[in-house]
Amino acid sequence: MKQTALSKYQRLEAAGLWRPDPEAQRVDVIVSVGEATLTITDTRERVLAHWSLAAIARANPGQRPAVYHPDGDPGETLELGTDEAEMIAAIEKLRGAIARQRPRPGRLRLAGVLASLSAVVALGVFWLPWAAREHALVVVPAVKRVEIGQELSKHLQSATGPACRGPGGTAALAALARRLPPQAGALRLMVVRDGVPGAVRLPGGTVLIRADLVEYHEEPDVVAGHVIAAHLRAEARDPLGWLLAEGGLGATLRLLTTGAVSEEVLRAHAERLLTESPDPVAVEVMLEGFRRWQVRARPYAYALDITGETTLPLIEADPFAHGDPPPPILSDGDWLRLQAICSG
Structure with missing residues (x-):
């Protein structure tokens, strides 16, 4: 009182x-x-x-x-x-x-119960999906990631068309994959006629490449730059983690308990990959990627902007603009065969 x-x-x-x-x-x-x-x-x-x-x-x-x-x-x-x-x-x-x-125990108890319920709900809504997803990314084996990537690829190819397999092009594509290996796991490259925005890396390491990146450029450095960008995006955001985040807690729990991802989740994620612009990669990160994979940055930068105005930092800081050139990406013969991979 x-x-x-x-x-x-x-x-x-x-x-x-x-x-x-x-x-x-x-x-x-x-x-x-x-x-x-x-x-x-x-x-x-x-x-x-x-x-x-x-x-x-x-x-x-x-x-x-x-x-x-x-x-x-x-x-x-x-x-x-x-x-x-x-x-x-x-x-x-x-x-x-x-x-x-005077203190009101009933109200205090009610407030305590409501606070506890709020904490439980917050854990269920925010922490549990994240924790389950992180656990899945640790325990799901590489072979299962490859299977999920293959299933996702099937949904994508309903819009992009089947992967190109022209004479000699498949071998040239394998040579490119050996030249640009990821830090962990294997790399499988597939060229599709249309649909994907540049190059997109799927769970398991498969990278889908739009055909014009090999058909309409004179140097393999351009497609190599797009593959590098796909690698770097996957390092920043795990492709399987992205798929599970979109699928929600149900998709994560189903993967953990049955080892499978539903067709509905795969189809929805495929639509997102076909329509959403790729995440931008910071210039410093891209330049480090070019150094790591020993690829010139200038051809990639001019392919993005023929004037070079918007990609000037990549052009000026190309790690191989001066001094010794990097190892060849492909032989001339392999590059010509790769350019014709969708002609067969």
Whole structure:
């Protein structure tokens, strides 16, 4: 109870009838409000009782004369008549102010339950899907990743058409894969006529390449740059993790329990890969990729922008612009065969 709630009543006095127990006679008394107590004195101003303001109970709410007693001791009573309405109102107001300040266990329990439920829901919505997905990425074997990539490739090829397999082109594509291996696992390259945005890496290491990257450029450095970009995107965002994130917790749990991903999840992810622009790769990251795989950056940069204006940082910082050139990406013969892979 705030001090301001008391100050209004600290000089208030009233006449009443008090008895210390049910067997005693009622005594005429004077009642006054103190700082924390209700003081009861007799007509000679001798103190008969102090009642704590925080522990006053009313025996007959809403009735007159008003009868009060210490909380837990209904035998000791104080009776205030109808003519002491101001004192009765003061006591009721003070009791109400004190009651409002008391802790409410029911509300606290409810708040605790709601907080616990909120924490459980937050764990279920945010932490559990992430934790399950991270666990799947650790325990799913490489062979299963390859299988998922092959199944996803089938859905993609319904839009891109079948992989190109022109005479000699498949061997040239294998040579390119050996020249640009990933940091871990094997690399399998597939050229499709259309649909994919540049080069897209699937779970298991397969990279789909759009045919114009080999058909309409004079140097293999361009397609090599797109394969490098696909590698770097996969390092930043695991292709299987991306698929599972889109599929939700259900897709992750199904993979962990049955070792399979549903056709619906694969189909939806294939549509996303065909329509969504690839994540941009920072210039510094791309340049490190060109250094790592020993590929010139300039042909790739000019293929993205023939003027070189938007790709100037790649052009100027090409790690092989000066000094010794990198190892050849493909022999001239393999490059010509790769360019014709979709002609058969």
